[in-house]
Amino acid sequence: MGWPTALDLKATSYLKTSILKNQIAHSYLSIGSEGSGTFSISKVFGQAILCSQKDSPCMRCRTCTNIENNTHPDFLVIQPGATGIISIDIIRRLIGDVSSKKIKELEKREEGIPPRFFAMTSPLESQKKIIVIHGIEKMISDTRDILLKILEEPPQDVIFSLTTTDESLINSTLASRCQLIHVKPVAFKTIESNLIEQGFDPIRSKYIARISGGQFETALAFIKTPSLVDQMSQDYLFMPEIIMSPFAKRIKIAEEKSNLYRENKNTFLHSMHYWSLFWRDALLNNKTLNLQHPLYVTEDLMSIEYIRSLAISVTEATTSLIEIEKTIVSLSQNANTRILLESLYLSLPYRNQ
Numbered sequence: 001m002g003w004p005t006a007l008d009l010k011a012t013s014y015l016k017t018s019i020l021k022n023q024i025a026h027s028y029l030s031i032g033s034e035g036s037g038t039f040s041i042s043k044v045f046g047q048a049i050l051c052s053q054k055d056s057p058c059m060r061c062r063t064c065t066n067i068e069n070n071t072h073p074d075f076l077v078i079q080p081g082a083t084g085i086i087s088i089d090i091i092r093r094l095i096g097d098v099s100s101k102k103i104k105e106l107e108k109r110e111e112g113i114p115p116r117f118f119a120m121t122s123p124l125e126s127q128k129k130i131i132v133i134h135g136i137e138k139m140i141s142d143t144r145d146i147l148l149k150i151l152e153e154p155p156q157d158v159i160f161s162l163t164t165t166d167e168s169l170i171n172s173t174l175a176s177r178c179q180l181i182h183v184k185p186v187a188f189k190t191i192e193s194n195l196i197e198q199g200f201d202p203i204r205s206k207y208i209a210r211i212s213g214g215q216f217e218t219a220l221a222f223i224k225t226p227s228l229v230d231q232m233s234q235d236y237l238f239m240p241e242i243i244m245s246p247f248a249k250r251i252k253i254a255e256e257k258s259n260l261y262r263e264n265k266n267t268f269l270h271s272m273h274y275w276s277l278f279w280r281d282a283l284l285n286n287k288t289l290n291l292q293h294p295l296y297v298t299e300d301l302m303s304i305e306y307i308r309s310l311a312i313s314v315t316e317a318t319t320s321l322i323e324i325e326k327t328i329v330s331l332s333q334n335a336n337t338r339i340l341l342e343s344l345y346l347s348l349p350y351r352n353q
Contacts, residue, residue, distance in 0.1 A: 002057065003048070006186055007044070008183045010182075011030070014181060015041070025159075027162065028160070029181065030161070032165065033165055034273060036214075037183055037186075038183050040217055044057060046067055047059070050063050050074065050130065072126075075132075076114055076132065078131065084265030091133075093116055094118050095120055096117040119131060129157060131160050133147070135163060135165070137166035137332065138332070144172075162178060186216060191219045195209065195220075204223065207298075211296045232277075233301055235270075236275070236277055236301075236302070238275065247346055251345070251346075261337050273328075280321065281293065286313070289314070292304065295307070323347045324344065327344045
C-alpha cells in the first residue's frame with residue numbers, strides 16, 4: 001500500500017529518500033498546523049523503517065498492524081495527557097530517571113507511562129526503536145531541556161520523531177538537533193480522493209475534505225467520528241451567539257467556559273480553533289471582498305446570507321481571528337483562564353439582532 005497519498009508529498013518524499021539511501025537521522029521534527037498530518041507522517045515513517053517487506057510500509061504485516069494499533073514493543077507514542085501537557089517525568093522515564101512515587105502520581109492522572117529505560121535498551125523485535133513525541137509545544141522549557149540532553153547524546157538504535165504546531169520552535173536549540181520537516185496542507189481534491197479510496201461515501205468525503213482545511217488528520221477524524229463534526233458545528237455557532245450577548249452576560253459565560261477549560265484543556269483548545277472558522281467565513285464572505293466562499297457548516301445551520309446580515313467588517317473579522325490566536329497562545333503559557341476569556345469575549349464585536 002505504501003505511504004498515504006493524502007499526506008504532504010514533499011515531506012513524505014524526503015523521508016522515503018532518507019530510508020532508500022540509508023541516511024536516517026537520529027531525530028526529526030515535523031512542523032505543521034493542527035491536523036496537518038505531522039503525527040500520521042511520524043507513524044508511517046516508523047512503519048516504513050521497521051517493516052521488513054519489500055514494499056515497506058506494506059500496511060499488511062504484523063509489524064505495520066501493531067504500529068497502527070500502538071502495540072509494537074519497539075514503537076512508542078508520547079503525547080499530552082489529561083493535563084494538556086507532556087510532563088517532565090514522562091520524558092525522564094525514557095532514561096529511567098523517575099522515582100516510583102512519581103510514577104504513581106502519573107498513573108493517578110491517567111497519563112501514558114512509557115516503559116522505564118525505553119530509550120536506553122535494545123529493540124525487542126526490530127533493528128531500531130521509534131519514539132514519537134507528538135506536540136512538543138505542550139512541554140514546559142525544563143521538559144524540553146531534558147529532551148535536548150537526550151538528543152545531544154542520542155541512544156543507539158533509537159530514532160526520535162517529534163512534532164509541533166509552533167513554528168517559533170524552529171529556531172530553538174532543540175530543533176537544531178533534528179532534521180526539520182515542514183508539513184503543508186494538501187489539496188481538497190487529494191483528501192477527497194483518498195477518503196473515497198478508503199471506501200467512504202463520495203458526497204460526505206467531498207464535504208469533509210472541504211471543511212478539513214487541507215488537513216489530512218482532521219479529515220480522517222471527522223469522517224470516522226461524525227460526532228466531531230457535530231461538536232465543530234456547535235463551537236462554530238457559539239460565536240454568533242456570543243456577539244449577540246450583552247457584555248455583562250459575556251463575563252458570566254467566560255466564567256463558565258474557564259471551568260470547562262480546567263476540565264479538559266485539549267478539547268477546549270480545539271473548540272477555540274473552531275471559533276476561528278466562523279470569523280474566517282465572516283471575512284471571506286464580506287460583501288466588500290466580492291467573494292462567495294462555502295461555509296464550514298451546513299446550510300441548515302448557517303447561511304452566507306445570514307453571516308452577511310451581521311455586517312461584520314473586514315477589520316472586525318481579522319481582529320477577532322488575531323485575538324483568538326493570542327488567547328490560545330496565552331493559555332498554553334498558563335495565564336489566568338478566566339481573565340483571558342473575559343478579555344477575548346469583550347473584544348468581540350456586538351450585534352443586537
